[in-house]
Amino acid sequence: MMDKKNFSIIENIVLAAIFLVLIQTFIEDFAVVAGWSWSIRRILVLTGFCFDIFFTIEFLTRTYRAISRGNLREYLVTRRGWIDLLASIPLLLLSSGPAAIAVLMGGGAITGAAGILNVLKVVKAVRIARILRLLRVLKIFKQIKNTDSVMAQRHISKITTIGVSVFVGILLFASIFIQMLSLPTESRENEKVVTDVMLAYEKSPAAVQTYSNLLIVKEAGETVFTRYENDYYDTAFGFNDYLYAEYLDYEFFFDLRGIEKVQSMNNLLFFLIILSLVLAYTLFYSPHFAITISDPIHVMRRGLEEQSYNFEVKINPEFEEDDIFRLAENYNDIYLPLKDRSQAEDEPDADSLELKMDDIKNMF
Amino acid sequence: MDINETDKQKAAAFIQRLTANPALKGFSLLQREEQILQFLTVNSRQLYPTLSSQSFFSGKSWETICSILISVLYETTDQEVIPDIRLLVNKMDFTFFTFLRQSNLDEGEAKQIIMDLLLKMLANEQARRVFTGSLAAIHYNIVKKFIVEVYRRRKYIHFEILKVEKLKMGEKEIENMIDLAMLLKPLVYMFSQQGTAMKNTANGNIFPNHFTEAIAQSLSAKAPAVPPRVFKSAMNANASFSDNNQIEASARMGNILAAMCRNYKPEVKKDRGADTAMKSWINVARKNYKFYGYDIKMLDELYNIAADNGW
Known part of the structure; x- marks a missing residue:
């Protein structure tokens, strides 16, 4: 394990x-x-x-x-x-x-x-x-x-x-x-343009070559048009940066980097x-949640569990009508004074002391 | 109780290690002592088998072991706390005695008398516990903190001190007088016996006002170098304002502040979402003012001071 x-x-x-x-x-x-x-x-x-x-x-x-x-x-x-x-x-x-x-x-x-x-x-x-x-x-x-x-x-x-x-x-x-x-x-629009370019190429290749996204045209395996040197293609283009398409004997490569x-x-x-x-959520909601929910609960829980913990819950006037703060008000005004009065009669218990048996276990 | 040297050494070593425990860091000497006393009481069942073994106090009953440890614990605390008290008393300014119509001020004699009284008082366990609060309040300048604000605001407490109690002195003198009253407050336990009518509370006992007045008179007779009004204020700091609303303002103030500092730890880290320790304590005291015999109007003002200053 x-x-x-x-x-x-x-x-x-x-x-x-x-x-x-x-x-x-x-x-x-x-x-x-x-x-x-x-x-x-x-x-x-x-x-x-x-x-x-x-x-x-x-x-x-x-x-x-x-x-x-x-x-x-x-x-x-x-x-x-x-x-x-x-x-x-x-x-x-x-x-x-x-x-x-x-x-x-x-x-x-x-x-x-x-x-x-x-x-x-x-x-x-x-x-x-x-x-x-x-x-x-x-x-x-x-x-x-x-x-x-x-x-x-x-x-x-x-x-x-x-x-x-x-x-x-x-x-x-x-x-x-x-x-x-x-x-x-945009991608679909581009596909449409690409189709038009391929269809038009046979009739007027020179005109089509002005289309800036056309990179390479090959005819029967031979390059008939290229916009850049091969080195540039190798360094600037990844597998999804271009579109490859075939029409008749032609092969076309289009630039997709814009898309x-x-x-x-x-x-x-x-x-x-x-x-x-x-x-x-972390910076704004989290502190709000802590102030209005978890912190008052934490203080009340400690006050209920620990004999020597007598801190009051801080009640924010903005939220005093919230159930949690109405509960806290009762804790402050009823429970803590009652607990304080009863401490004269109660014997201290191990939990109320700072010094615990665990603290001295190495002494023996 | 006679303790043989070997037992004393073993007890001293044990107490030494307890007092040095990091869990007790941040406690004053007397608070630390109280923690150890309670620790011994609460954990007697777990401690007894080890402490009654051959390496410690072989064959002795828990009562015997406990009294050896307590005796050594007091000794250990006294070794540190008495020089502190002496320093504190020597540093105190008693010029306010002249405002109390004490014509022949002999500060040195007064300090010696006070020191002697305090040393006798330290033999009383209950007095030691109440003294914890007085000492902490003086040590952390709590009176000064509040008196400065009281004088600035000139409200109820100011009126009660200057007009009702007629302490016509400056801020600094009032502070010294309340400090001294708090220091002498636990002397009342030297005179209380079994059968003395008193109310037991977590902040010490509340004594009947006629008893505290009688003790004050007795102390004044024994120690003429100290003005009777100081003893009166100190002893009445153990009486209930609910029973007698003529109790001096300085006594009421000393009573509240000493009680507040009984468990005061300035370094204590408060949880997010909790009010400050001082505000929390005063607000609980406001709810329990009748039980403890505090002056509610004084508590209200102290609460506002603590709230406004973020204490």
Whole structure:
């Protein structure tokens, strides 16, 4: 059985991984927006893949432990293992996995694009699945104790989970519906333009070559037009930065980086919205919850349990009509004076003393 | 009680380790002593098998062991607390005696008499417990804190001190007089015997006013170097204002502040959501003013002072 120290080390590693993956998620999209070279973005894609493997292993390990202890339901529901699930396996299978395969198969090289078409088919699924990465922000809540009160921690986590999950859910379903209902999108508009370009090429290739997103045209395997040198393609284009299409004897490569930038900007926006939501709940709602619920309860509980604890609950006039503060008023005005009067008759008990038997166990 | 040297050494070593325990950090010497006394009482069952073993006090009854330990504990505390008290008394300014029509002020003699009385008083266990609050209040300048505000506000307490008790002296002199009254307050226990009518409370006993007046007179007769009004104020700090609303304001103030400091720990960390220790104590005292015989109007003003200053 794993001892407590090792378990704590592993939990800290998981926590560190969560922080790192959030940074990685941000940088991966930022790299697209900032137009960083493919060699850097390639590393980021592979790093994302490694993180997804790590979190999949983490989820499977936790699931195995839960099953062996007979508390799978508790893990998945109460301890929100469903977040671990959604933020691991689907991402590995639908997002970083296919992306890593494309990179490792040489999909990044525009000039030697074998098997690209198969990869491109999953690009849309990859993009949708990436939304699930945003759920990882919630994993932080599982690892960090932002308050001493278990109740406060649970309530803040709950409300944050609801807020973030609803937001991610809406994004996910909106993306799926847009795909299913063939609603007009920038990507779809682009596909239409691409079709028009290919149809027009045979009649007036020179005119079509002015279309700035057309990168390369090959006729019977021979390059008849290229906008940039091969070196530039190698350094600037990743596997999902271009579109490959065939028409008659022609092969066309189109620049998709503009669309990728827009999508990455959206991702960054969503990411910042979620971070802001979580921060807002933590910075504003959490103290409010503490002041109005958990702190007064904590003071009253100690006053009831400990003979020598005689602090009153501080009642904020703004909330004095709240049930909790009306209870606190009774605690202050009735219970504490009664307790104080009875202390003359009560014998001191071990709990009321600062010096405990445990403090002197090394003396003998 | 005669304690042989070996037992004394063992007891001293045991008490030494108890007093040095980090759990008792932040307590004053007498508070620490009270904690250890209560610790011995509460944990007698667990402690007895070990303390009656061969390495400690072999074969002795718990009562015997306990009295050895208590005797050594008092000795240990006294070794530290008596020099502190002497320093405190020597530092006290008794010039306020002149305002009490004490024409032949001999501060040195007065201090010596007070010190002698206090040393005798320390032999009384109950007096030691009440003395904890008095000593802490003086040590932490609690009277000064409040008197400055009382003089600034010029409300009920100010009126009671200056107009009713007619202590026509400055802020500093009033502070010294209340400090001295608090210091001498526990002397009453030297005179109380079994059968003395008194009410037992968590903050000490409440004695009938005629008893405290009689003790004050007796002390004044024994110690003419100290003005009778000082003894009167000190002894009446043990009486109930509910029984006699003529009790001096300085006595009422000394009574409240000494009781407040009985368990006062300046470094105590309050929980978030809790009021300060001082405000909490005064507010509970306001609710229990009849029980303890406090002056409710005085408590109200002290509460407002503590609240306004965030104490």
